[in-house]
Amino acid sequence: xQMNMIELIQKKKRGLEMTPTEIDWLVAGVTDGSLPDYQxxxxxxxxxxxxxxxxxxxxxxxxxxxxxxxxDLSDLPGVKGDKHSTGGVGDKTTLIVAPVxxxxxxxxxxxxxxxxxxxxxxxxxLEAIPGFTTSLDAGRFFEVVEKTGLCVVGQSGNLTPADxxxxxLRDVTxxxxxxxxxxxxxxxxxxxxxxxxxxxxVKTGSGAFMKTTEDAIALARAMVDIGNGAxxxxxxxxxxxxxxxxxxxxxxxxxxxxxxxxxxxxPEDLREVSIALASALLRLAARRExxxxxxxxxxxxxAVKKAISSGAAFDRLxxxxxxxxxxxxxLTDTSKLPRARSVYTVVSPSDGYIYSMDTERVGMASVLLGxxxxxxxxxxxxxxxxxxxxxxxxxxxxxxxxxxxxxxxxDRAKRVExxxxxxxTILRERPEDxxxxxxIVE
Ligand code: URA
Numbered sequence: 001x002q003m004n005m006i007e008l009i010q011k012k013k014r015g016l017e018m019t020p021t022e023i024d025w026l027v028a029g030v031t032d033g034s035l036p037d038y039q040x041x042x043x044x045x046x047x048x049x050x051x052x053x054x055x056x057x058x059x060x061x062x063x064x065x066x067x068x069x070x071x072d073l074s075d076l077p078g079v080k081g082d083k084h085s086t087g088g089v090g091d092k093t094t095l096i097v098a099p100v101x102x103x104x105x106x107x108x109x110x111x112x113x114x115x116x117x118x119x120x121x122x123x124x125x126l127e128a129i130p131g132f133t134t135s136l137d138a139g140r141f142f143e144v145v146e147k148t149g150l151c152v153v154g155q156s157g158n159l160t161p162a163d164x165x166x167x168x169l170r171d172v173t174x175x176x177x178x179x180x181x182x183x184x185x186x187x188x189x190x191x192x193x194x195x196x197x198x199x200x201x202v203k204t205g206s207g208a209f210m211k212t213t214e215d216a217i218a219l220a221r222a223m224v225d226i227g228n229g230a231x232x233x234x235x236x237x238x239x240x241x242x243x244x245x246x247x248x249x250x251x252x253x254x255x256x257x258x259x260x261x262x263x264x265x266x267p268e269d270l271r272e273v274s275i276a277l278a279s280a281l282l283r284l285a286a287r288r289e290x291x292x293x294x295x296x297x298x299x300x301x302x303a304v305k306k307a308i309s310s311g312a313a314f315d316r317l318x319x320x321x322x323x324x325x326x327x328x329x330x331l332t333d334t335s336k337l338p339r340a341r342s343v344y345t346v347v348s349p350s351d352g353y354i355y356s357m358d359t360e361r362v363g364m365a366s367v368l369l370g371x372x373x374x375x376x377x378x379x380x381x382x383x384x385x386x387x388x389x390x391x392x393x394x395x396x397x398x399x400x401x402x403x404x405x406x407x408x409x410x411d412r413a414k415r416v417e418x419x420x421x422x423x424x425t426i427l428r429e430r431p432e433d434x435x436x437x438x439x440i441v442e
Contacts, residue, residue, distance in 0.1 A: 250385015
């Protein structure tokens, strides 16, 4: 039957369910460029208003996953694991979770992204390590995984081209904020990347895409249902992004902090979220291959903590860094990582408590220092960023240091100090405690 886009727009406009054939036809038209942007934009807006059924969302995800390369990891030994965060500030958990899970026997053959807007990306952080490359050809990628059980590279060029096209259109037609569109966009990339088990970290709060916990839980549910519906084993943790994770924000600074956690120290919140994510991934692996991985919460957390305390996880990271051309000595002697020539202190303007932090604004302050990109072609300065001395809930006295800005540019430091202070609300009253983990969706 001949299909036409006007009928599909009408259908979505009336809130009717599209058939799998219709969705496949639409995605094929996105991929080969035969459907005009104005019709796709109208369809996207109709989806924003009327949503999609679970069956439609799954079909859209699968069709977008099939629109380009599908990574076939089946020749690699063991259970293949992946981890994805919806994006945060100071979120360096992949640098911890990936080597920990590899040390516990999960094969971590992983693609990661670059920073987006106010959020950081794993590929940018790893590139702070001198010599490290995140672009390996397929042959070398498989060799590194076989040798170390762990490899993290950038996204391959032709992964999910339909998502690439639709995401770019959504960006300029105010149609990003739609649960089925976000869930299918993220999950199409995860499915195409080929892992058996996927742990998702869905962030909630002022530094996250999903500002409310209710929305974050709904997104987590949708993504887990898609992953499980596609035959993968998935779980999502909903975690706090009402304040940055850990104390360091910016690429070199975050590598240092991840190394601290892998060596048994580091900030408590970062440790806790990393342990929760890694142990959740081990439990997913246990569902895939019973008997080979710990299946209970306590057992899996104990395995993760042992991988850290024994040094096994840190050794995995060192091996991966070496195998990907990096100077692994920079992980033990962090003075070998890029460092800003100067560090500027930011002091508290008043007495009281840090009542709240607009975390998106804190992330943007770090971007303004050079740790992220304002335009696509900007070059990152890996040495720059912010180290927090105080976070939400901490008491502060007027004149006391609340953060350090790492930059070699004094003018920038002055501008960023003003921006950073605008992100903070300091009151006499202490804010209520907020959980770090809001729940797990399986
Ligand atoms: N990240 C994605 O990859 N897609 C979305 O739609 C939103 C965030």
